Amino acid sequence: MTDNETILELKGIQKRFGDIEALKGIDLSIRKGELFGFLGPNGAGKSTLMKIFSGFLKADEGQVFIEGREVVANDNEARFRCGLVPQEIALYDTLSSLENLKVFGELYKLPGKVIKERSELLLKSVGLWDRRSDRVKDFSGGMKRRLNIIVSLLHEPDILLCDEPTVGVDPQSRNAIFEFLEEQNKKGLTIIYTTHYMEEAERLCQRIAIIDHGSLMANGSLDELLSSTENKREVLLRKGPGLESFLKRAGEFGELLEEEQLYRLVPKPDTLFSELYRELEETGVEYERLQVRLPSLESLFLQLTGHRLRD
Amino acid sequence: MRTILTLVAKDFRLFWKDKMYVALTFFVPMGMIMIFGMIFGGGGGGDPTGINMLVVDEAQSETSVKLIELLKEEDTFAVHTHKRQGEDEWVPMDRAHAENLIHTNAGAFRYALILPEDLLDEDFGFNMELLYNPQNQIENSIVQGMLQKTLFSQGFQLLMNNPEYGITEDIKAAFDSDMSKIIAQHFGGDAEDILAEMQSESFWGFGGGDSESDADSDSDTDSDSEEDEEDDFMGGMFNFEKTQVFGKGKNPMAQSVGGWSVMFLLFSLTGAASSLFEERDRGLFLRLLSGLSSRAQILWSKFIHCASLGMLQMIVLMAFGEIVFDIITSPAQIFPLVVISIFTVAAATSFGMLLSSIATTPAQANGMGTFFILAMSAFGGAMFPLFMMPEFIRNYISPFSLVYWAMDGILAVLWRDAGVFGMLPQLGVLGGIAIVILWISLWRFNRGDLFR
Numbered sequence: 001m002t003d004n005e006t007i008l009e010l011k012g013i014q015k016r017f018g019d020i021e022a023l024k025g026i027d028l029s030i031r032k033g034e035l036f037g038f039l040g041p042n043g044a045g046k047s048t049l050m051k052i053f054s055g056f057l058k059a060d061e062g063q064v065f066i067e068g069r070e071v072v073a074n075d076n077e078a079r080f081r082c083g084l085v086p087q088e089i090a091l092y093d094t095l096s097s098l099e100n101l102k103v104f105g106e107l108y109k110l111p112g113k114v115i116k117e118r119s120e121l122l123l124k125s126v127g128l129w130d131r132r133s134d135r136v137k138d139f140s141g142g143m144k145r146r147l148n149i150i151v152s153l154l155h156e157p158d159i160l161l162c163d164e165p166t167v168g169v170d171p172q173s174r175n176a177i178f179e180f181l182e183e184q185n186k187k188g189l190t191i192i193y194t195t196h197y198m199e200e201a202e203r204l205c206q207r208i209a210i211i212d213h214g215s216l217m218a219n220g221s222l223d224e225l226l227s228s229t230e231n232k233r234e235v236l237l238r239k240g241p242g243l244e245s246f247l248k249r250a251g252e253f254g255e256l257l258e259e260e261q262l263y264r265l266v267p268k269p270d271t272l273f274s275e276l277y278r279e280l281e282e283t284g285v286e287y288e289r290l291q292v293r294l295p296s297l298e299s300l301f302l303q304l305t306g307h308r309l310r311d
Numbered sequence: 312m313r314t315i316l317t318l319v320a321k322d323f324r325l326f327w328k329d330k331m332y333v334a335l336t337f338f339v340p341m342g343m344i345m346i347f348g349m350i351f352g353g354g355g356g357g358d359p360t361g362i363n364m365l366v367v368d369e370a371q372s373e374t375s376v377k378l379i380e381l382l383k384e385e386d387t388f389a390v391h392t393h394k395r396q397g398e399d400e401w402v403p404m405d406r407a408h409a410e411n412l413i414h415t416n417a418g419a420f421r422y423a424l425i426l427p428e429d430l431l432d433e434d435f436g437f438n439m440e441l442l443y444n445p446q447n448q449i450e451n452s453i454v455q456g457m458l459q460k461t462l463f464s465q466g467f468q469l470l471m472n473n474p475e476y477g478i479t480e481d482i483k484a485a486f487d488s489d490m491s492k493i494i495a496q497h498f499g500g501d502a503e504d505i506l507a508e509m510q511s512e513s514f515w516g517f518g519g520g521d522s523e524s525d526a527d528s529d530s531d532t533d534s535d536s537e538e539d540e541e542d543d544f545m546g547g548m549f550n551f552e553k554t555q556v557f558g559k560g561k562n563p564m565a566q567s568v569g570g571w572s573v574m575f576l577l578f579s580l581t582g583a584a585s586s587l588f589e590e591r592d593r594g595l596f597l598r599l600l601s602g603l604s605s606r607a608q609i610l611w612s613k614f615i616h617c618a619s620l621g622m623l624q625m626i627v628l629m630a631f632g633e634i635v636f637d638i639i640t641s642p643a644q645i646f647p648l649v650v651i652s653i654f655t656v657a658a659a660t661s662f663g664m665l666l667s668s669i670a671t672t673p674a675q676a677n678g679m680g681t682f683f684i685l686a687m688s689a690f691g692g693a694m695f696p697l698f699m700m701p702e703f704i705r706n707y708i709s710p711f712s713l714v715y716w717a718m719d720g721i722l723a724v725l726w727r728d729a730g731v732f733g734m735l736p737q738l739g740v741l742g743g744i745a746i747v748i749l750w751i752s753l754w755r756f757n758r759g760d761l762f763r
Contacts, residue, residue: 054601076603084601088594092321094328103324106317107602135328151598161601 006067007032007190008053008159013062015048015214022048024214025062030192030207035185037205038194039297045214046194047087050163053192054084066159080108083152085162089144090151093137097128097147100136101154108155115154122150126180142173149177159190166200178204198297210301217304222297229295229303235265235276238289246283253279255302266299314604318612319619322583326620332582336624340575341631347694348567348636362454364388365409365423365442370430377469378426378437378462387457391420413444422454437466568632569721570693573714574684575628576621576659581680583617584663588673610756614660614749621656644724647731651720654741658713661748668755691715716740 006029013026023045030036038046051057052064055071055078064071064078071078091100098119105115123129126146136144149165162181166174181204185191195201201208202222209219218225237243239262247263250256253276254267267276273292280290302308326332366382368375383390393401394408409423421444429438441458443451491506590596599609629648632638639645666683670676688694690704691714697705709715720737723729731738 051597051601054597056597056601074605079601079603082601084598086594086597088592088597090594090598092325092595094325099324103317103321104598104602107314107599107604109313109603155602 005031006065007034008192009065009068010049011063011065013049013052013059013064015045015052015057015060022214023052023059026211026214026216028209028216028219030190033185033188033190035181035191035193035204035206037201037208038192038211039196039198039201039205039208039301040194040211041196044196044211046196046211047163048214049211050084050161050192050194053159053161054082055079056084080155081158083155083157083160085149085152085160085165087163087165087167089148091136091144091148093144094135096133096135097123097139098132100147100151104151105154110155118154118156122153125183126150126176140173142169142176145169145173145177146180149180153184153189157189159192160184162191162193164194164196166195166197174200198301202297208297210297210304212301212305218300225297225300226295229300232295233267233273233292234295234299235267236291236293237263237265237285238291239263240289242284246280246285249279257298257302257308264296264298266295266302314608315612315615318599318604318609319616322586322612322616323620325586326583326616332579335582336575336579336620337627340571340624340628343571343575344568344628344632345635347571348564348632360386361389362387362422362450363420364390364454365404365412365420366390366392367404367406367409367423367425368392369406369428370426372430374469375426375430378430378466381461381466381469382424385457385461387454410442413442421450424458431470436470437462564636565632565638565722565725566692566696566718568628568636568638569718569725570688570695572625572628572632573655573659573691573717573721574688574693576624576656577662577684577687577714578680579624580617580621580656580659580663581666581676581684582663583620584613584660584667585670585673585676585680587613587667588670588676606757610664610753614664617660617663618656621660622652625652625656638725640725641728643730644728647724647729647734648721650731651717651724651734651737651741654738654745655713655717655720657745658717658741658748661745661752662713664752665748665755668752687712687714692718713741713744716744 008030010026010028013023014021015023026045026049038049040046048057052059055075058073066078066081069078092103095103101119101122102115105119110118119132120129123132126149128143128147128150131139131143136147139147145165149160149162152160160181166177169177178200181191181193193200193204205222207219207221208225210217210225218228220228237246243263247256250263250265253271254265257264257266265276267273298308326336364382366379368379379390379392382388392404394404396402404423406423406425409420409425412420413423423442425440425442427438427440432438439462441455443454487506491502494500494505495502590599596609600606629638629652639648662683663680666676666680670679690700690709691712692700692709693714697709697715697718700709716737720729720734720741723734723737727733
């Protein structure tokens, strides 16, 4: 049974594509007004889940409920309550932004006047009003992404399904998208957000579900998830010369993950930090390059799945 | 229905925004119709003109000179009787030079007519030799046919008029007298009057049949005469008459207009149908289907859009054909033409949908589309008339192409003034093709990965 706070509930959702088991019995509840994240690598099953939410795909097994009402095949009422932001820029790029909004508004059978009013409001909210008559193909990647989102909001859904909406977007546009989504969420919109970027999930989502190979590995708030890790700390090492000898022995202390600017060492549960510091001191690594912090979602993911988020 | 109409309107909006696509849909086929209309229509004539014919006059007789004059009067041939020698000197063509030209400059010279010293046969007739390059069978047939026509219709008079065969004035007078009596006996009339008519000098065509007087006499008769080139009876008794018994008064360029319209209809509809891939790859189906649209609505809207676009294209191209080539000769042809166009468009749209349902990528759809459209157009008579094809292809391959039935229907209207009932076989086949292919493509779409 769902409580009054639950807007979307999944029970035993399974989906296969031939021999591939894309979803292996997902059970989950998402609360009204929540900004909920699905974190997982490519191919984890996030998009399949979003397609099932949106009514594009039918689950082989299991049920989806929206506010306690089961979603059935060709359920227009359920579809109307959701707005899907596809991973691709799903726009007609030879049409202008206004024309795109008009097409999709008409498909939701909105009156012309309503389409006009909402289009203006939404375009202004993402800073595209001045470009309303320009063809979408002339937009930058970030502008297309913003338009991609507001098209899904035109019919004023209760739930916004964002399937990796920031792929290929520069940091500035990404921030603009985050701010817009946070603003919508504050107005009461429930947002379900999939990503394979740990930083996005950490920054945006109030609750996060970690998904891998079609299974739900964990879910909860960021604090809840991190407190469940076996490790209470992780070590970040800024990249630079003189680390070679330490890197050779790093495996003795834990899992070493290489990132763009730094190495992330996720210590083994029995690793003594005193031994780690000694090793670093002996190899001549300056303390300024070292940072010990609370474990990240990356560490948790590694612990839960045995592989990295970006593998 | 509102959803379908919204999707159709969206497709038309996208179509008009793509100026290149609009140009390819309307202006390119218009250009092709113009080009091939002029090629096959000969600019309103019909027979080919200006084929180089080398003539070697070894006979050097009055008859050979007259024969050459006859050939020169025929537009089909550009007659060359002399060769250049030195700067400004021209000498009569000889066999060796003619043979050499055929060997070395086949692009320009492929035929040489030799008029030998024994041009006049010992018994009765001409001895001649045609040297030719067999590279183009169609051209060879045309050249030989035109030569036969010219020699039979005009050369026969030369033979009859030739004193070598001993047909003297006395013999002719006796023949006339006997013939007038036979005609009077069997057909009635006065033998004297008939003889007078026969002796009006034109019966044998010996210099008679003055062209101006012929024209005058023609103008006195009904201008809607059933014969194209009605020659004077007396003068034309042995003439080779050309009388069109099929497609009387119709424009042969209807073939090009119909053919290129149907071919480009297939191209544009295949292109429009393959836009399904683009929408799939851009995630637009995901957005549409997660909205209030269904698969059936998306597919039907695409069909309706393609069919409407195809109909618009057919109307524009037929109107263009009418304006430029005057292909519609009666208002009564318009309704049957609209009906056959609707059935052709339906079959062509289904074909485009089938290609999109079979292919898995736009490149595959375009590749398959180009191959099938060109093959169907060639075999179906859209590129050139069916009579140019071998009988086997005409009888056993062409009928399997929807283009064949479309062309047959269009030409039935434009050439034979067929009404809707007269086109029932063509309409039936096209309608059947449309239904069966559309059913297969819808079945394929539901099983394929278009909506996955």
